[in-house]
Amino acid sequence: MSLITSLLALRRDARLLKIPPYLSALCVLVGIGWLLVLPLQEYSRGTYVSENALLPGQVHTYFTGSEHNIFRAYRHEVAELVHQPLEGRNQRLAEILRSSGLKVATQNYEYSASGRTISGQNVYGILQGPRADATEAIVLIAAWRNMDGEINHSGVALVLTLARYFKRWSLWSKDIIFLIAGDSTAGPQAWVDAYHDSHSPASIEPLSIKSGALQGAVAIDYPAGPWGHRFDKLHIVYDGINGQLPNLDLFNTAVSIASGQMGIGCTLQRMWKHDDSYQARLQTMLRGMISQGLGHASGPHSSFIPYHVDAITLQTVGDGWHDEMSLGRTVESLFRSLNNLLEHLHQSFFFYLLMQANRFVSIGTYLPSAMLIAVNFTITSIALWVQSGRAPNPPSPVSTNTKPSEAPKMIAIDRDGMVALIPEQYLTIIERKLFLPLAFVGSAHFLGLLPLYIFNNTSESSLTLTFHATTFLTLLLPQLTASALSLSPYRPSAQETILIQCLSLLLLGMFLSALATLNFSLAFLVGILATPLTFVRPTSSRPIAGLQTLLLVAVNPLVVITLATSYWAGGDVSQLRTVLVAAAEGWHVWGLWTQVVVWLVWWPAWFAESVVVAGSLFGKVVEAKSVKA
Amino acid sequence: MLSSLLAVSLCFLALSVRAGSDYHERLLLRPLPQNALLASFNFRSNETSSSFERQNFRYFPRSLGQILQHANTKELHLRFSLGRWDAESWGARPWGGAREGGTGVELWAWVDAESETDAFARWLTLTNALSGLFCASLNFIDSTKTIRPVMSFEPEGNHPNMSSPNLHLLHGTLPHEVVCTENLTPFLKLLPCKGKAGISSLLDGHKLFDASWQTMSIDVRPVCNTDGSNCVIEMEQTVDMVLDLDRSKRPRDNPIPRPLPIEEIECDTSKSYNSQDSCFPLVKTAEPSWSLSEIFGRPIKGACPITGEEGEDGETVCLNVPAERNVDIKTNGGYAEVRRDEGLLRCYKLPSGEDFDITLPEQSLPAPLLLSKPPLTAARSINGHGQERGSVQAVLNNPSDHPVSLIYLESLPWFMKPYLHTLRASIPGAPASTNPIKETYYRPAVDRHRGTHLELLLEIPAHSSLILTYDFEKAILRYTEYPPDANRGFDVAPAVIRLLPPDGNLNTPLVFLRTTSLLLPLPTPDFSMPYNVIILTSTVMALGFGNIVNLLVRGFVGADEIDGWKPGGLKGALRARFEKLKARWFGKGKKDE
Secondary structure, three states: OHHHHHHHHHHOOHHHHHHHHHHHHHHHHHHHHHHHHOOOOOOOEEOOOOOHHHOOOOOOOOOOOHHHHHHHHHHHHHHHHOOOOHHHHHHHHHHHHHHOOOEEEEEEEEEEEOOEEEEEEEEEEEEOOOOOOOOEEEEEEEEOEOOOOOEOHHHHHHHHHHHHHHHOOOOOOOEEEEEEEOOOOHHHHHHHHHHOOOOOOOOEOOOOOOOOEEEEEEEEEOOOOOOOOOEEEEEEEOOOHHHOOOOHHHHHHHHHHHHHHOOOEEEOOOOOOOOOOHHHHHHHHHHHHHHHHHOOOOOOOHHHHHHOOOEEEEEEEEEEEEOHHHHHHHHHHHHHHHHHOOOOOOOOOOOEEEEEOOEEEEHHHHHHHHHHHHHHHHHHHHHHHHHHHOOOOOOOOOOOOOOOOOOOOEEEEEEOOEEEEEEHHHHOOOOOOOHHHHHHHHHHHHHOHHHHHHHHHOOHHHHHHHHHHHHHHHHHHHHHHHHHHHHOOOOOOHHHHHHHHHHHHHHHHHHHHHHHHHOHHHHHHHHHHHOHHHHOOOOOOHHHHHHHHHHHHHOOHHHHHHHHHHHHOOOOOOHHHHHHHHHHHHHHHHOOOHHHHHHHHHHHHHHHHHHHHHHHHHOHHHHHHHHHO | OHHHHHHHHHHHHHHOOOOOOOEEEEEEEEEEOOOEEEEEEEEEEEEEHHHHHOOOOOOOOHHHHHHHHHOOEEEEEEEEEEEOOOHHHHOOOHHHHOOOOOOEEEEEEEEEOOOHHHHHHHHHHHHHHHHHHHOOOHHHOOHHHEEOOOOOOOOOOOOOOOOOOOEEEEEEEEOOOOOOHHHHHHHHHOOOOOOOOOHHHHOOHHHHOOOOEEEEEEEEEEEOOOOOOOOEEEEEEEEEEEEEHHHHOOOOOOOOOOOOOHHHOOEOOOOOOOEOOEOOEOOOOOEOOEEHHHHHOOOEEOOOOOOOOOHHHHEEEEEEOOOOOOOEEEEOOOOEEEEEOOOOEEEEEOOOOOEEEEEEOOEOOOOOOOOOOOOOEEEEEEEOOOOOEEEEEEEEEEOOOOOEEEEEEEEEOOOEEEEEEEEEEEOOOOOOOOOOEEEEEEEOOEOOOEOEEEEEEEEEOOOEEEEEEEEEEEOOOOHHHOOOOHHHOEEEOOOEEEEOOOOOOOOOOOEEEEOOOEEEOOOOOOOHHHHHHHHHHHHHHHHHHHHHHHHHHOOOOOHHHOOOOOOOHHHHHHHHHHHHHHHHHHHHHHHHO
């Protein structure tokens, strides 16, 4: 009883309000530290295949011998098609697929994003599995052009050869769809949308022939020209749109087959030299997180993942001694494994971070890190809420001021036979004026819709200019808003300023913790970049306010995007345009919502905090006035 | 012209036996494009209804006859199917689709009973008995999988009391049932020659189930004269399959399709890059060679001795190839060849007791065999994604020159709940005012008791497609209702489409078509979760239970409260031992008294 009473008494202690900033900082530090220990061997796990039906690498592969001659011939055929018009090219590809005994169809698609038109044609063939009843299918994809825009000569030729080779087997218990997509991102997206009948019929043709539910998809990216190129490693790309990932079992099967059965080394996240050190693992993980956080399409497989179709891309890299037949046998073995599946891939993890080809951490281990970052905003928000309810100038119980000031009003409280005198201010909760903060934070979030709309609908040529203009405006806007507010009749009081910050941080914490369960990396990255927002406060000192403003300028979302782009592009500012075009394409084609997070979660929070800080630049007069009053 | 001749040959096969002998069998072989071969086996046995009543079975299998009598079944149709018929390449279906079922097992029967409840009880008897007979999971056809079709099926036999309300039609499907060798063996046992002689000696599980498409059917129906006299119970068994010649010709001890040596591949030498390491494979245009013993693994072991001898009854094996095709017969016995339909159909009378083999060499033909066009093609798929809703889209395409009326029957499981108000039938290009749905029969599902039954009478104009769509909601099952492979999804039975004769002529043979089955993914719980919960709860329970039991059954006393207890020491230990011994001896003595 006495414990509770003393705790309740502590509730009123002014020192309590000093704790939250430190607690927030602790959360951030622990969150970052948590992430940094993950690459240690003790905190990550070795990968393993959960689904027993997959049996990776348990079959002999027979894709050799005369198939190699046929492959070379097909590669020459593909090389001859390079300069042909689209229709003629796809007719020839369809002819080759049809001669292997497949059902072939084509699909036209056309998207328009940022003023340009992305159009093309997919050609695909369905191998009706002899043991299949059209209920399930697996997909083998080769995009005509890979993500770097190179023509996927050997990849397409390999798909054609494998189609001919697979047709001879009688053991397929699922249909196999061979898809030669027009490009690496829009083509597969159009195809998979139409397959699930969720395409816009105006610009995308429906599929004339279909098979059953898709169980998995593997894309081949092997751009070696007509004279071939021996590769060193397989780069397995697994990121999906919006940071969704394929089931870890698919990735593990591919790694296990490639490295265990075929002796091909596997690498991921462009870590060409992975020496199994802590740094290398950390770097792989961070690259994976950035890729996941951006949520962009990283290969032809990416479009499949939002439809709960597990998919990966096998990309050949380096100079080595593995040839197209090794890759073909890898794909053969992988398809034999997928063919074994009795159920949809579900056993293994869908949320993971990979450190190298055979080490990972699962969501249970890594999630606390992003959650702690998100919690830091909530803690500060609660502290600000409490603070906003306090009297603006709390009396100090032990005053060194000997000047007889107006004595604080005291209240005598009689409890348990004892009487205590308590300043009245301790017991009164002043009314919170919520209208202005709510309206402000709400409109800040709605304001984000404006740039969201502009960037998704501006033509490519003026995109960079618009971006720079928006950056400039955004940096200026808080000062303008603050000065406008300070001059307007709705000048925010100190309490309202606190409440603006409180509500905006509350929303940020809430959004980020929800986002962490969907796209961990995006939540973590935005959380880290928004951390300064926790620690800025309205202040009466102009130099501090100026420093805070500078800090906020540095973490402005647009400034961060510009800086990050120029860092990764090696100072090449023109890459900004590529990023913006890709983002707009993502919005219109892939259904990307990273920009929603940027414009409707991150930017409004930044804007609200900046206005709060800018308010103290302009608001000194206001405070002085209130003191006088 | 040729196509109409083909149609004639099918009718000839279908109707030839009406007045024939009591047992009849026929095999039709027809090479199809893309190295495929249609092998259509047909066996018929008759029993007069009077001897059937008296259980005097000759050619009719006793096992099946007794089941039918016990379950009061007047007409029975049972289908086992696997794979898909590729109408685009293979043309119209054999028997007009009337002898095939949807993927898995399909059963429908007319049961004689006083009331619907009785009929259903007898239907359960029937399915359970057939389940045992055919080693299939037919006993899983319960009330949720049984429907009573209204328009789609009509009895094939002549029932004297057809108009009486006592004849109930029940229909059930098992789309997930995998048809395999254990279903073929009992099927062959029903035949009089039991796979030992005649065309049934070709039926081998390895070859049958390696086919691209195969269906086994059993039809039992009463056939009477027009005046209702001289009724016979006719049982027809058919096995239709489309074999892939390349796959079937592989020897059984080496079934792996290893890449051929490069010398055996015909390369396109006109290609500029053609060299010893690059070879563009040419597509063979010549008809491939094959023989019965190659593709079935053995030749026909002579004629089944009880088949009829005379005329068409004796012509057991028929080959549907162009007249120019060379055919070699290998047998030591005497056989006879008859050519019909302008040489398109060659029929053979089998030798008795001697092996019979047909060999066709590789040959380039001036014109391929013309196949009759399918009257209608159908494709059905599930659209949309997610755990909650979906939609079904069926595309029915009428390639013919005249409008087609058809009945579309859907039997959906109860956990797939269609919204009937979203049912749309649209014909692209047709005026919006036309409604292709002429009649609707709908019986909604009742959770866990019966499935949805939807029958539509549709009309499709010539050269147009009809797109039928409806939305549905996925139910959430109780966790014990999931099958062991819950994450695979649930199979939805194929839709049955019956084409109505264009002029209302009732004597034209029935034409059926079935779509493929669908895989419906339902929201599936993480099944390891209940076990985690059970383990955790058990631990907590065990801790609590153990403590409470300890408190209840044990008396706790202070150490110093015990009489004569002295702490520690040798003396104490000895004394305790002594006390113990004393208690044992004296205790026993007391009990003896």
